[in-house]
Amino acid sequence: MIRILKRLFHMMGQYKKRLYLGIVLSMINNILGMFPIVCGVWVIKTILDDRNGVTELNRSFVFMLIGIIVGTILFRWLLAYIRAVKQDSIAHEVTCAERLKIGNILKRVSLGFLQQKNMGELTTAITTDLAFFEMQAMNVINNIVDSYIFLLITIVFLLFFSPVLGLSALAAVIVSSIGLQLIEHQSRKNSPVRQESINEMADEIVQYVRGMSVVKSFKQEGVASEGLYKAYKKSKEINIRMEKNFAPCDALHRFGLYMGTSAITIITALMALKGTMEVPMAIMLMVYSYVMFNTIEAANTSLHVLEMLDTVAEKLQSITHAEFIDKDGKDISIDHFDIEFQDVSFGYDSREVLSHVSFTIPQNTTTAIVGPSGSGKTTICSLLARFYDVKKGCITVGGRNVKDFTCDSLLKNISMVFQNVYLFHDTIRNNILFGAPAATEEEMIAAAKAARCHDFIMALPDGYDTLVGEGGSTLSGGEKQRISIARAILKNAPIVILDEATASVDPENEHLIQQAISNLTHGKTIIVIAHRLATIENADQIVVVDEGKITQRGTHQELSVQEGIYKRFINIREKAEGWAIE
């Protein structure tokens, strides 16, 4: 528990002072909360005195009582309000800061890191997990720290007052903290299991939704929901099991505290009987014993939340400890754009994807990369854009090692047309402007025209102000593709990396896409993962990749007379392009 609290305190960073202030304030508040009880004892004593004729009770006493209690309420209100403002607000500040920190990290890590992390998990960490932190952290810290300090003060006071009472209270706390220890042990054991079941459920539901169309057209509702329902059930069972384990420990914990109350009641009564304690005092202690453990009981309910907060903190830490890929990078400007791979080897994990790849791409030439799927074509392009760092060898652009660049200064030179077109949920204008935010309206429209987007955009009711639907779903594949090309044209980078497969997602208007690409690649250094015969035949250089190695290299004329993958490739391609059903 202390370890977790320490960790959470650490997360509060610059706000620690406000946190401590809040704790002190609520301490005072709690002590003030005992005032009305003291008043109660005072009332009893006064009435007893009155009955015994020691003093006389009158109405002004009543007004004084009301005055004191109302005064206490107002003062406590003030303290509580200040505490809320100073302390409760910290959680919101820290949450905000953490979210920004992660966002900042994502800006600077390698894409390899992102792929390991899985986007869903990152999103959950930023949204759900931190929201939980935001809502619960202060409450929990406050509850726990408060109640323990308060109890400590009480026990010290009791020990001072009467060692027997103090020791009974201490014994009660010890018994109840055994219960607490057990609870903590349970939740530490179960927390990851529970988290796992939640993740499983999340995976299943995402799969369920994504596969919905398939499920329906194959009327396989049963099969699809089976896994989902299994995950539901598992989550339910784990939670119920946790609850069942939790209940007895919780009972022990409460019981310990109640025994404290009982013991103090009985002991004070006996002491009063023996005359070692005055009756009003005894009554006050009895009454007090009924409330002294209230706060700690409340804290106990916060404990499992504390464990959950720990899991969140752990997760955040694993994200924030990411390596920045360009931490040693410098802003470098280059004036020519020759690309060279020197004996490059690379693997995503232990599996080697590329081995000893070497080739050069002179400025303003076209290089076609050809090979079966899975051969490493895409990896070559990813390495050039430094989505990953090479394991061995080096890649240079304009004579400089890509590792020397910052990500920004390297990517400034490269335009990529991705296989997965991602458009932002924003206007079409802003999506295109993404390529160069400083561009004028005319430049933006010129890029749209060059990418053959202008006509269909103008046909939309809101033109360039049309909002692109979630993930760009209101546009056809070809249209999205062309917008992404417009974006790249606007960027106007000297090097273009292109996966030609994307060029035919929507072949009904493929000539439009082709024109768009021609405008994009005009006068550039082009690296294309090539599929079309015509593209390959016209390339200045063809690099044939198979199983991570370069097996053939040359022009179409040279390679088409060699025996090898290339020749086979060309033959099949020719057939495929003329294919017809039946």
Place this chain on the structure above:
Amino acid sequence: MKEKSVLGSIFSYAKPCKGKLTLSVICALISVAGGMIPFVAAYHMIIMFFNHSAATEDILFWGGICIAGFIVKVLFHAISTTLSHVSAYTILELMRKRVAEKLLKAPLGVTQNINAGKVKNIVVDQIENIEIPLAHVIPECSGALLLPLAVFVYLCMLDFRLALASLITIPLAMIPYGMMLGGYNKTYQKYMESNEHMNNVVVEYVEGIEVVKAFNQSTSSYEKYRKAIESFKETTLNWYQSTWKFTTLGAVILPTTLLGVLPTGTLLYLSGATTLPKITMAMLLSMGLVSSLGRFIVLFNQLKSIQYSINTVNKTFDIGELPLVSNEKNISRHDICMEHVSFSYNGKEEVIHDVSIKIPEKSFYALVGPSGGGKSTLARLVARFWDTTEGSISIGGVNIKEIPLTQLADEVSFVTQDNFLFNSSIMENIRLGNPKATDAEVLEAARKAQCDEFINKLEHGYQSAAGEAGDKLSGGERQRIAIARAILKNAPIIILDEATSFTDPENEAKIQEAITELTKGKTLLVIAHRLSTIKNADKILFVEQGKVIQSGTHEELLKNSDLYNDMWLAHIGAKKWSVNVNEEVLV
């Protein structure tokens, strides 16, 4: 959809665990009653002192009663909460199942566009969030309601004036809470909206980070992200700040029950209307009220959050269902007939206008035309992604609205680029096409779809998990698995969205062979992209602006249609196009 009351909506889900919940309430009540006993015991001890009649054995006796009361309290509380948690998790499971069922009933056209992340958020997070309040609401509601009630009744028996005085803090505390609640629903909604906005921005930032990096726009994208997050913080802080002064005041007043009891008791004593033991008892009991009153506030917030979650669940999935029929129809022919079909997605702009087409059994029809012209929509209407706005579509003479969806699924295979593989083995992924198929039949379908070779190359062959292998499979391979699935299903009508992208040539050739296998002897409707693919069609329908404007065979259209001719020439030209022909196309 009208918003149901909170309890109403909870109970609509709570039916299966009625028994447990009742028992939980009973146990909660017993626990509350047990919790009263120690107070009674203390009262008796105090009276003994006032009467100077205290003796050791009496004190020990009442001490024993006190302990017994606590034991009852603890024991039944444990039972009650366990039962209510079990019920709560059962209710959660049920709610989650409802969502899944609801999704299944929605029209295909709708489900296609559902965002998986959003559903995940609702099913996993939102619903999970209501567990704690839900589990606590039932026992604590009864506890928090009943304890004050029991105390109050007991106090009334002692002295009704003291009883009323002990409750004075409730109306007093209601004042600040009432003031706060003025705009609660609205503010809460605003908060949730801001939250949703932030979530969307975060999702986009994370998912789009690849693009962000590629266009080195991390700074500006981060700016948007930062703004969303900071504005959410502002909204939250403003909201809380506006409530703090009220909540803290209420929270301070409510438990100070002695505020009423002490002065009233003293006054009554002064006028000789009550006695010291009664005042002491009232003090004790009113303090017993404190803890349960405090829970009212918590409960209130919890009820609100439950209501919000349930409303979200209800509303988000208020997505309409296709009117369903369950009687299987006898379909002996497999021709398609569209009569005067019009369709609009939103009830406003029509995208299909009065289209009538007859596709004879086992014929090969193709839809061509510019993108956005309506050919995909037309084809999808046949698979009943949506219902037509006007006119009718029939298969074998039976209106598809009269055909149960499962039977329609048997009748029509819709093959698209969307090749979703489930996270089970490849074998099971193919078997989806026909769950009754034997292994041998699955292998046969895989062989016909040209999958056999690459599947056998995988480490675990047909038993490889498609999820993991999914990353290793190329798009073309995944597509072939999807085709194998369709082959196994063997529906008499095939609708093919032939948007085959270029994969590597070997893949492509194989996909083509797979499609040839799939379409043999079937009624075939192809949404054509590459004209060469469909040049052998029995009939090509040229669709533009939601209408069929020309039709005929490839040769006929080449002769009679300028539009088709242009498209064909563009297509031929496209085949010869190359990335690196360095001439700028004039704008």
